[in-house]
Amino acid sequence: MDCPDGELSLLIIDNLQITELNQKYLNREGPANVIAFPMRGGDYPEIAPQLLGDVVISAEKAADEGSLFNISMEERFMQLMVHGILHLFGYDHEKSDKEALIMEQKSEELLKILRELS
Structure with missing residues (x-):
């Protein structure tokens, strides 16, 4: 991603906690699997340009979806983490089919x- 000094926080929570964040910040009902809070696009990105933002993942949702998709919880977690990080870099699958x-x-x-590294 060409951002060697970039920093992000990763918060792993349960469905109840992510449901609250989903409602409060995105006005969406129910538990999300991952939510990203980018810092680079805010009003003052120059204050700390190395801060990318926060990625919040529901461990419960990752486990449920792993079972549903017949993959390990770890694999699903990795998918969600990458998904959240891409949102921090401005990728947005909800804008259009092309962007998705x-x-x-x-x-x-x-x-x-990541798979090759493990």
């Missing part, structure tokens, strides 16, 4: 790298 495809391709590229 671009985000999916970048996600697969990064997941391949």
